[in-house]
Amino acid sequence: MPLTTPERARITAVILAGGAGRRMGGEDKGLLDLAGRSLTAHVLECIRPQVGQVVISANRNAARYARFGVDVIADETPGFQGPLAGIAAALAHIDTPLLLSLPCDTPFPPANLAERLQRQLAATGADLAVVHDGQRLHPVFALLRRSVLPALQAYLASGGRKMHTWIATQRHTTVDFADAATNFDNINTPEQRDRLAARLTGIVSNTTSAP
Numbered sequence: 001m002p003l004t005t006p007e008r009a010r011i012t013a014v015i016l017a018g019g020a021g022r023r024m025g026g027e028d029k030g031l032l033d034l035a036g037r038s039l040t041a042h043v044l045e046c047i048r049p050q051v052g053q054v055v056i057s058a059n060r061n062a063a064r065y066a067r068f069g070v071d072v073i074a075d076e077t078p079g080f081q082g083p084l085a086g087i088a089a090a091l092a093h094i095d096t097p098l099l100l101s102l103p104c105d106t107p108f109p110p111a112n113l114a115e116r117l118q119r120q121l122a123a124t125g126a127d128l129a130v131v132h133d134g135q136r137l138h139p140v141f142a143l144l145r146r147s148v149l150p151a152l153q154a155y156l157a158s159g160g161r162k163m164h165t166w167i168a169t170q171r172h173t174t175v176d177f178a179d180a181a182t183n184f185d186n187i188n189t190p191e192q193r194d195r196l197a198a199r200l201t202g203i204v205s206n207t208t209s210a211p
C-alpha cells in the first residue's frame with residue numbers, strides 16, 4: 001500500500017551528487033545530460049512524489065544545483081570522501097526522522113522505493129533498510145533513521161569510508177528488489193551513458209511510430 005501523506009512527510013530524500021566522477025573523466029555526473037535532461041532531474045522527478053522533501057548533496061556547481069529549487073548540501077569534509085560523507089551531511093541537515101539516500105547516477109529508481117524500504121524498516125525495527133537486487137547489495141539506496149548520525153560521524157572520524165563495512169556494524173535489514181533489478185542500473189562511464197541514451201531514443205521513436 002502506498003505511503004500516506006503523514007508517512008511520506010517523515011522522510012527526506014537526499015540525491016547524492018557529490019562524487020568526483022573519475023570514470024566519467026572528472027565530470028559532475030549529476031549534471032550530465034540524458035535524453036535532454038540532467039541525471040539529477042530524472043531522479044528528482046521519480047523520488048519527489050515518494051517523500052515529504054528532497055535535498056541534493058553536491059560539492060561542485062552549487063549555483064546550477066540551486067536551480068532545482070531544493071536545499072543543496074556540501075560535504076563537511078573536502079576532497080570527495082565518498083557517499084557516506086554526503087549521507088552524514090544530509091543527516092545533520094534534515095529535521096525529519098528518516099533519510100532516504102539514493103545516487104544521482106541511477107536515473108530510474110523504482111516508483112515504490114521509499115514505500116518498500118519504509119515498510120520493512122517499520123516491521124523490523126532496524127535502523128537502516130538497504131536495497132538488495134537479488135544479486136548484490138546497493139548500499140547507496142538506503143533508508144536510515146536520523147539517530148544513526150553519531151555512529152556514522154564516529155566511523156568517518158576514525159577514517160572509515162566503506163558503506164558495506166559501516167552498514168554491517170548497524171542494525172540493518174535488506175529489502176529484496178529482485179523484481180526491479182534493472183531499475184538499479186547506473187551510469188559510471190561515457191559509454192554507459194551513450195548506451196542508455198540510445199535505448200531511450202529507441203523507446204521514444206518506437207512509441208511515436210506506433211499506429
Ligand SMILES: Nc1nc2c(ncn2[C@@H]2O[C@H](COP(=O)(O)OP(=O)(O)OP(=O)(O)O)[C@@H](O)[C@H]2O)c(=O)[nH]1
Pocket residue numbers: 016017018019020021022023024029057058059075079080081082083085086087102103104105140188
Ligand atoms: N556527497 C558525496 N557524494 C558522493 C561522494 N562520492 C560519491 N558520491 C556519490 O555516491 C554515488 C556513487 O558514487 P560512485 O559512482 O561510486 O563515485 P563517483 O565519484 O560518482 O564516480 P567515480 O569517481 O567514477 O567512482 C554517486 O551518486 C556519487 O555522486 C562524495 O565524496 N560526497
